[in-house]
Amino acid sequence: MMTKEKIQGYLTDKFKSADVLEIKELGSGVHGTGYMIKFIADENGRKVEKRIVMKGLEGLNFGHDYPSDRAQVLLLANSTYNKLQNHVKATDVVGESKDGLISIGNAYEFYLLMEEANGESYFDDLNKIFEKGIDDKDREKAKFLAKFLASIHKKPNLKEDVAKSLYRRKIRDTIGHGECLMGVIDIYDKEIFLGINLTDMASEAVKRGGKIKDKFKRLTVIHGDFHPGNIWFDGDNLTVLDRSRGEYGDPADDISCFIMNYIHYSIRKYGKLDCEFKELTKIFMDEYLKLTNDYEIFEVMSVFFAFRSVVVANPLFYKDCDNVKIKLLKFGRNVLNYDKFEIEKVNEMI
Known part of the structure; x- marks a missing residue:
């Protein structure tokens, strides 16, 4: 003790x-x-x-x-x-x-x-946006965070066999690690939760993972858990926390982790991705793509979204009504059926 x-x-x-x-x-x-x-x-x-x-x-x-x-x-x-x-x-x-x-x-x-981190987490921003809508400061902050991720998503100087092994591990861990998709699914009380078969989702994620696991040339430095609780602002000064899932991976991990929260909050408020949260999603993605030109990212996001969906829908992490949880899990299940993620098709998936 x-x-x-x-x-x-x-x-x-x-x-x-x-x-x-x-x-x-x-x-x-x-x-x-x-x-x-x-x-x-x-x-x-x-x-x-x-x-x-x-x-x-x-x-x-x-x-x-x-x-x-x-x-x-x-x-x-x-x-x-x-x-x-x-x-x-x-x-x-x-x-x-x-x-x-x-x-x-x-x-x-x-x-x-x-060290101690000072300031407030990005959850405070999301809660304010949920209640009052967005202003130009919120738009600029979304751009700023996209720029931050673009700045860290750099290619490592690694031998090809090392990069291949690390990339495959990231895809495998996203699906099978105890902190990721299958580990979080195990925290649910039942295999079928609110009518959604979680085991089927894991099975589809394995299939999708098999299709992308050899895209090792996408390997970059990443944060690995870029959700609002790990993003802190003290005025204009950014501090990030809890980089504990490895140094390398696919940029889609960080991007999907972040915009999943815009989707989540929008489903809470509107039952779909709409209005200010859809606008912020587009602002963030447009800025990131402008800086990286990484349009291939849309082909690999689904596995990461599936993982994040079972996190935000899990009652252990977030206290939402059943309808919100169902839509989040439908999104995580159905996004795996798309070869490319498109913002405009999110509402088809829920």
Whole structure:
């Protein structure tokens, strides 16, 4: 069990002198819990107040069942956070033993330490838009986020066999990983949810994945979980969080993850993709395409949309009425039947 004494011991070892002032739970999500740790550290003979965030993962579902599973996620996050511009910085990974926080070889639980992020998440923007509509600032922010993704979606300097292996893994993980499509489907109580056969959706995703898995020349640097909760603004300053699903993949992963939220909020409000949310979807995509010329992206988005649809429709993550959930799942199921994703055809799919 994590205690103040264990944290105190770790910080004292790291900073030579440290005094923990406060440990505050920031919140518990489906995947785990975050804590804010405020402490006084000795820095060149001066007493300086510092803050770090500690994140742990729950040991149930999403492929997090064993301590080694959770260690893998946190170690990967630690190795990728600091390679991405604007990302909150990771500072260490620690393991927990009976006696304290230690090097991870003898640890039975793991925590990622990172800098504190300031500001408000993009969910605040979406909620405001839902209630009041959009203004020019919202349009410019959508363009800004498209530019950000275009700026990070760079081709890695990798050998062809390495790129092929990494791309196939991303497609495979999107379908079969415990945190992705099939792992989230396992969190539903039944195979058939509100009349939608989730196993059939997974089966169709496997077929679609087989058609795109060799498009390895599309491999780029990605964020990997670019949803509103991981997008924070402090004024005009962007900070992104939780890059924990790998460094490389298809840009469609980030793009579908983001615009799925415009679709979700629009279905909540209008029962379809319409009005301000449709406008923002087009603004975002137009800006991204202008900068990347990546029109092939529409041919590979369906698998990623299927994954995101079972997330946003799952009662564990979002509390929507059944009609909204049904439309989200219909979208995720039916998008797999299209060889190309088109914004104008979203409402056919729901």
